[in-house]
Amino acid sequence: xxxxxxxxxxxxxxxxxxxxxxxxxxxxxxxxxxxxxxxxxxxxxxxxxxxxxxxxxxxxxxxxxxxxxxxxxxxxxxxxxxxxxxxxxxxxxxxxxxxxxxxxxxxxxxxxxxxxxxxxxxxxxxxxxxxxxxxxxxxxxxxxxxxxxxxxxxxxxxxxxxxxxxxxxxxxxxxxxxxxxxxxxxxxxxxxxxxxxxxxxxxxxxxxxxxxxxxxxxxxxxxxxxxxxxxxxxxxxxxxxxxxxxxxxxxxxxxxxxxxxxxxxxxxxxxxxxxxxxxxxxxxxxxxxxxxxxxxxxxxxxxxxxxxxxxxxxxxxxxxxxxxxxxxxxxxxxxxxxxxxxxxxxxxxxxxxxxxxxxxxxxxxxxxx
Numbered sequence: 001x002x003x004x005x006x007x008x009x010x011x012x013x014x015x016x017x018x019x020x021x022x023x024x025x026x027x028x029x030x031x032x033x034x035x036x037x038x039x040x041x042x043x044x045x046x047x048x049x050x051x052x053x054x055x056x057x058x059x060x061x062x063x064x065x066x067x068x069x070x071x072x073x074x075x076x077x078x079x080x081x082x083x084x085x086x087x088x089x090x091x092x093x094x095x096x097x098x099x100x101x102x103x104x105x106x107x108x109x110x111x112x113x114x115x116x117x118x119x120x121x122x123x124x125x126x127x128x129x130x131x132x133x134x135x136x137x138x139x140x141x142x143x144x145x146x147x148x149x150x151x152x153x154x155x156x157x158x159x160x161x162x163x164x165x166x167x168x169x170x171x172x173x174x175x176x177x178x179x180x181x182x183x184x185x186x187x188x189x190x191x192x193x194x195x196x197x198x199x200x201x202x203x204x205x206x207x208x209x210x211x212x213x214x215x216x217x218x219x220x221x222x223x224x225x226x227x228x229x230x231x232x233x234x235x236x237x238x239x240x241x242x243x244x245x246x247x248x249x250x251x252x253x254x255x256x257x258x259x260x261x262x263x264x265x266x267x268x269x270x271x272x273x274x275x276x277x278x279x280x281x282x283x284x285x286x287x288x289x290x291x292x293x294x295x296x297x298x299x300x301x302x303x304x305x306x307x308x309x310x311x312x313x314x315x316x317x318x319x320x321x322x323x324x325x326x327x328x329x330x331x332x333x334x335x336x337x338x339x340x341x342x343x344x345x346x347x348x349x350x351x352x353x354x355x356x357x358x359x360x361x362x363x364x365x366x367x368x369x
Contacts, residue, residue, distance in 0.1 A: 001021070001022045001023075001024075001031075002019055002020070002021060002022070003019070003020055003142040004017055004020075004345055005018055005020045005058045005124065005142070006059065006140035006141070007020070008047055008053075008057050008134075009055060009056045010055065011047065011055075012047070012049060013047075014349040015047070015059070015349055017346055020124045020125060020141070021125045021126065022124060022141070022144070023124075023145065024069065025069055026117070027071050027073045028071060028072075028073050028147055028148055029071040029117065029145050029147055030067055030071065030083075030145065030148050030151060031070070031071075031143060031144075032066065032067055032083060032085075032146060032151070033067075033068045033143055034064075034139045034142060034144060035064055035066060035160040035164075035367055036064055036065075036160050036161035036163075036164040036364050036367070037060045037062060037164060037364070037365045038165055038168065039351035039352060039355060039364070040061065040062045040169060040196065041197070041286075041355060043059040043061065043134075043140075043352075044352055044355070046059055047352070050288035050289065051286075052289065053132065053134055054116075054132045056129070056131050057115055057138070058124055058131060058134060058138035058140055058144070059138065060134070060137060060139035060140030060141070060144075060365075061085065061134065061137040061138075061139065061167070061168060062165065062169060063085045063137065063139030063164045064082070064083065064154060064161075064163045065082075065085075065139070066081065066083070070148075076148055076151075076153070077151060081154075082153070082155070082156050082160060083151045083152065083154055084153075084164070085137045085139055085150060086152055087135040087136070087137050087150070087168060088103050088105065088108055088135075088311070088317075089111065089146070089149040089150035090102035090103070090149055091105055094106065100319070101316070103312035103313075103314065107149060111133065111135065112136065114132075116130075116133065117136075117147070118147065123144075140348060140365065142367055152321055155325065157329075158325055158328065158329075161339070161364050161366055162335040162336060162339070164364060165338055165364075166321055166324055166335070168312075169197050169362065170324060170335065171313045171317075171320070171321060171324060172311075173197045173198065173203070173284070174200050174203060174204035174207065174324060175320065176201055176204065176261075176282055176284045176310045177201055177208055177210070177257075177259070178207065178208060179314045179315050180282060181257050181259075181310075183204075183210050183256075183257055184208065185208065185209030186209065186210070186211060187210050187211075188249075188250050188276075189201075189205040189208075189210040189214065189255060189256065189258075189259065190216065190255035190258040190271070190274050191205065191215050191259045192216045192217075192258065192259065192260050192262065192267050192274075193267060194215050194219075194223065194225065194226045194261070195222070195261065195262075195355070195358075196338070196355070197261050198217070198222075198226075198259075198262075199222070199225055199338065200338075201259045201261055201284060202226045202231050203229040203230050203333070205230060206229065206230025207230075207332060207333070212233050212249055213231045215231035215233070216234075216245075216246070217236070217237065219358035220236065222358055222361075223235075223236060228337065229334060229337070242270055246258070254274050254276035255274055255275055255276060255279060256275075256276060256279050256280070257275070257280050257281075258271040258272070258274045258275040258280075258282070259282045260282070260283050260285050261284045261285045263285030263288070264287065265292075265294070268281075268283055268287075268293055269294075272295075272307060278303070278304045278305065279305060279306070280305070280306040280308065281307040282307075282308055282309075284310055337361075338361050338362045339361070339362055339364050340359075340360035340361045340362060340363060341354065341364070342363070342365075342366045343366070344366070347365075351365065
């Protein structure tokens with residue numbers, strides 16, 4: 001089968017549109033026709049070289065589609081099923097899976113390290129050359145092959161372009177509040193960084209009944225979106241010291257929970273300083289590999305603060321993603337409002353440019369159906 005795909009051929013270069021050969025699924029694998037894929041900042045880390053991968057490779061990890069074919073031994077899916085890609089495929093049997101933490105499962109480590117499927121080969125090729133997978137998903141392609149453990153079945157009444165967002169940004173952001181931090185009604189929340197994930201931290205705080213919910217960014221449009229998604233106060237960090245602003249809005253104490261959603265040492269430190277004594281700093285933003293965070297352990301001790309990381313919103317994926325979709329059905333979780341622009345695959349680099357400029361909340365690549 002031939003398909004068009006956006007391919008990363010060299011770091012710090014635009015993606016190229018290639019015609020690639022897509023192999024049939026092997027044992028335990030599923031061939032999916034991609035319907036929609038989100039343009040997520042995590043993909044930009046691979047494009048910029050902040051995260052290592054084997055090239056050439058097809059990025060894209062936030063998406064949804066329809067099962068085209070299944071390989072031998074696949075029992076959970078059949079052609080025609082609507083599915084969501086899970087960028088951390090999980091085994092369902094290990095210590096972490098059995099304790100509700102599938103995002104910590106080591107099952108998909110070989111996929112992430114090698115850019116190949118479990119048998120050591122790729123399913124994408126061009127002119128005899130292997131084209132590698134990223135995160136075992138690679139949904140910036142018309143068709144992709146993934147392990148069945150990297151999919152969740154979707155109800156057919158949820159539009160696939162909206163559902164795609166739940167594959168990463170929504171679950172990561174909302175989950176950071178509801179599942180990682182466990183924010184309770186009336187507790188104060190500060191969110192530093194209001195990109196695609198940060199906006200979902202804001203709406204997660206609103207869903208939790210937090211207050212005040214303080215959104216911090218340097219782009220006025222992002223702060224406007226944050227207000228629309230539930231922020232009670234916004235702080236432009238170009239105009240105000242964000243730490244002082246957060247303290248002034250929390251009776252001088254600092255926030256009960258401060259979420260950093262950028263992945264920079266400076267903003268993680270700001271989030272920590274903006275957290276009250278006894279409060280929690282939650283690191284959501286993805287920092288480049290090798291980044292070292294300086295931290296005063298004496299201050300950590302004396303202030304009894306907690307600093308924690310979260311991946312994939314600390315969600316129990318097969319349990320919590322259906323819950324998030326139900327909140328969308330009920331009108332409580334906003335997905336439609338997150339999509340600023342729909343793109344063709346050929347416009348994929350425009351989507352990343354728009355993300356960097358701050359002119360979109362989220363762009364979605366929509367494939368011909």
